[in-house]
Amino acid sequence: MSETANLADLVRDWDPPTVRTSRRVDPWPAAAFADLVDAAPPELGDGAPLPPLWHWFVLLEHPRTADLGEDGHPADGPLLPPVPGRRRMFAGGRFTQHAPIPFGAVLHGSSAVTSVTPKSGRSGEMLFVSVRQELRVGDDPAVVAVEEQDIVYRSEPDGAQRRVVPRPAGGEPEPAGAWRRRLGTGSVLLSRFSALTYNGHRIHHDHPYTTTVEGYPDLVVHGPLMALLALELPRVHAPADTVAEFGYRLTRPAFLPSTLVAAGDRDGDDPGAATVAVAAEGVAPSLVATVRFR
Template sequence: MGEWDAWLGREQVQTDTLPPSLAQRWLATFDLEQRDSGAMPQGIHFCLCTPEAPQAALGEDGHPARSADDKSFFPPIPLPRRMWAASKIEFLAPIEIGAAISRTSRIASVAEKDGSTGRLGFVDVEHLTVADGTPAVREVQTLVYRDAMAPDAPLSPPSPGDGGFDPAQWQSHRTVTPDPRLLFRFSALTFNTHRIHYDAPYARDIERYRGLVVHGPLMSSLLLQMAAGELGENALKSFAFRAVSPAIADEVLHIAMRPSDDGFELGTFASDGRQVVKASATV
């Protein structure tokens, strides 16, 4: 028996709707065309069934605090730094504006390991999002928990070096500079109160990032929009992403896509060529 076995299989069910107002705010955040009805682009599910913890139940980092009681969906792994490290997503059906949403979440696995930077905790969460009674998105989300940073630890990531990104190696390419306004809007859309995305002193002094950190799902949303531009809306059957390095607000990101042997390879890169997110997709 493992320490966290009591959490395996634990489920949480949330309900929501996708009103026109939320759809329009999501589209406005990404400078996409407004619409009054119809299917929304892939990625809108990131904004549905968002965290519901009351203010008094938030931890220092802004995430819902974890505890050992039966009300805590996540196990109380004693590592303070939390990161959304990866997701594997299946798109089963488009989500329409006005749809009634339910999402069933299940703790699929919990593990602790020793890494090069210290102890690591891994939690896989399975989500099934249903829209108007039809399964729409199946996702396995991997969360990583890490030790606290020493107050004198080097800031991460290093400042951009002398290298560069070569767009000639990719079929599709664009640049974007996520600024604090974009980070704030995405945090609001997803009801994400993690302080690394909006509290610069906390991000720097406590978690030792060089600046505000760009959300992994925000960059994944940009990649999904690139795929939609190349392949058509709601064309993807699957999409997977993995965060490999932090992206910092107000710094240029390269968004890229190219065919691969089994679908498409996508990624985001810093100005010096450092990869930030690795992703893949199938149609």
Template sequence: MDPARADALAVTLGRAERFAKGDPLPPFFHQVYFWDPVPADGLGRDGHPRTGTGLIPDMGLPRRMWAGGRLTFAAPLRAGVPAEKHSTVVSTQRKQGRTGPLAFVTLRHDIVQAGALCVREFQDLVYREDPDPDALAPAPRQAPADVNAEDVRFDSTLLFRYSALTFNGHRIHYDLDYAREVEGYPGLVTHGPLLAQFLMLKAARALGPLTAFSFRAVAPLGHTETATLCRDDQRLWARGPGGGLAMEADAEVGP
């Protein structure tokens, strides 16, 4: 786990620390490792690896979103030490939602270092139809009142750098025309895991080393918007500029 990648992520997130061999990595920094580059002819229209050709089955729906995740931290991953990631499909399911058919895929990722399991991550993905341009947008769910609040501003440079570090080709994060004209967003979309990363670091600063963390994306956050990150003990959330809830999360720490 090359320390230079962790350094680059720290710079991207506005953090001062740098990493040497053997240093523990902050929670969720493993997102910038374990790339699986796919040739261009293996990508879908959205820039992600085409479903049905690799780990994720073809669910017959074009729009992909990271809906949430759950992580347990048995031990910190350490910079400069070899690691392995083992990924499996836990479940797939199709449902009929209010706006049309939905498909859900849950992946499990086990990250092993020095022969021991360090991180287990469950990743929840949702697939949807293309948006109906005539449909009314649902009313946003309102966030709770601010507690222990801090603001984080997202812009296109931050989104681009995070996409590059995580080798995430999803065009909603950097291709404004695609995000608007194909997927129906008003602008570029902030990565769900990037927002979760900020919440995770906020939790770790206040509570100490995390043993578990879960998060759920509630509404998209645009690339020109400021998120207000809040924490009430082990409960966390991110509020968008209009007062809507963008993400909710729960942290756990050891005894």
């Protein structure tokens, strides 16, 4: 039986539940993230709008340490596929906002797996899992925003051959665009972002594990950090516009040591849209994204 068939069999009867989380939108994590990337914070008073995707700092899970696996992620969970030796990669996502999420309000999230697809790629057999989260505010039943995340899982059980990911060659031009932002990275920055998002994944803070177990050349920059850095461009350069949709795709990892370069601009044919990219300096983009304004 092929590994694809094995993966398909493993998840054939998997019936993940809907997971619900509620928490007050506190200004502290938002101010902390702004300081993390050396940016001006948004208005933080009650009723002011939370910037797009900054709910990532609000609806956080906090698994017990005893429940974590080798990689620092939970060994098991309602939305985690039953894959042995699970290795996780963030592939991208989509965000649509219908109404603002205000500071001071109680935010409710409802998450469910919407698709599970085994595929074959250059690095072997993989499982693509999409998770959809609907966001509501207070007692209003209306959905104010919808987020979808695409996660890729590989199976590396004990005894499996470990992959080796080479460091990408340099010499690539920086992403184009009048909107520009640079962010120097390092182990301290990655550790602080991991702490802010309660992300224990060891590829972001444990160099020996990252290089010897997961096969990367150095610590890996968080995909969500690059997505948020992309959204800093319209937040700073188009403050009068409201982001209604944001779609992004992670094309390759970014590794330390590197300076991230985010760049983009409005679409010349459609001023209600913009294209942005984030790349490690000298390397082809790790994230490409589109923004649509309301």
